[in-house]
């Protein structure tokens with residue numbers, strides 16, 4: 001029963017070469033688990049474990065800091081997943097948010113008409129039988145839901161397909177309550193949903209995902225310049241803030257006929273995944289498309305009057321957007337490194353050792369506190385140190401196994417610093433601080449430890 005359920009739901013292709021190691025590490029070390037696993041799972045659903053939750057929060061906070069808090073021309077907001085369904089009529093999603101699907105005439109499975117490889121792969125499963133497909137038909141990828149409990153009073157609504165729409169519907173409220181002028185950016189991080197047929201590749205393509213979006217409102221005519229500026233700011237985030245290797249990042253200008261229904265120009269950012277280059281972020285010129293449609297359908301006044309020229313207009317919008325789950329996958333892959341045993345012979349192992357070389361600000365655990373032995377004369381000062389460090393950083397305490405093994409466990413999850421309490425500590429009131437990347441060890445007085453680590457983290 002369980003297995004049947006699993007087979008029915010898991011329309012997932014094999015994970016591409018190079019992904020297996022990350023998938024396995026992520027599960028083994030508490031980053032990412034298969035969703036609802038005790039019930040046989042659910043295709044393309046993943047749970048972020050304790051370390052995954054820390055990691056995506058760190059990525060999300062870094063984004064918020066750079067795109068909201070460090071800019072005087074951007075403010076944030078937090079809208080609901082379910083909005084008035086009219087929002088999605090105005091935005092064009094009810095009409096245009098579609099995938100072209102074809103149906104296999106043998107088994108009636110529906111697949112994306114524009115994904116040639118998947119169609120070919122499917123045809124092969126029918127082993128030599130000639131597979132024919134129906135003509136492509138458009139299926140809406142908005143997730144439908146119903147509000148209300150009584151059958152005949154149920155109102156059809158949608159789970160949001162993007163977070164951007166709150167920024168359009170609340171544009172005037174934000175502008176006035178915050179006493180802002182154009183140019184003005186409004187940003188939001190949250191879940192969005194797409195009832196897609198094509199899913200897979202671990203957390204890369206899922207039906208629900210976290211996106212970080214920014215709508216930058218400007219006067220018409222200033223859009224091309226703003227587009228270039230945000231594109232540069234966006235690239236800077238990937239390389240300088242997230243620390244992704246330059247050679248693993250590229251930008252791709254979308255051809256005019258590949259643009260979303262609202263876009264005048266779109267440039268996507270691609271990451272070099274083991275399954276090929278694919279999108280992690282984008283930037284679109286949405287023009288005045290959304291605001292104009294909301295004005296038309298709602299009758300609300302969403303135009304802007306310039307306080308100096310007194311000219312009134314409907315603003316243009318530049319939208320940098322980021323898929324945070326995909327970015328988390330890119331961050332994990334980029335940080336993953338393997339080397340031959342490097343921890344010294346007493347702990348030499350035969351398999352390669354894994355180090356996640358995460359940027360310090362992204363590492364889920366910043367410091368591990370390790371008493372050399374389980375004797376109370378060491379664990380007691382170690383726990384005191386832990387208590388003190390936890391006021392500033394996410395820490396982990398580990399007293400089991402050889403010290404070499406414990407270092408390796410921390411390397412595997414990307415912990416930048418290990419603090420070891422040994423028998424010398426009792427005499428010199430000092431500990432050893434080990435650096436993940438250089439493996440250098442330094443003796444630091446306990447009284448100076450916080451200051452020392454603050455300079456590093």
Ligand SMILES: [Zn+2]
Pocket residue numbers: 104105106107108109122126
């Ligand atoms: Zn078939």
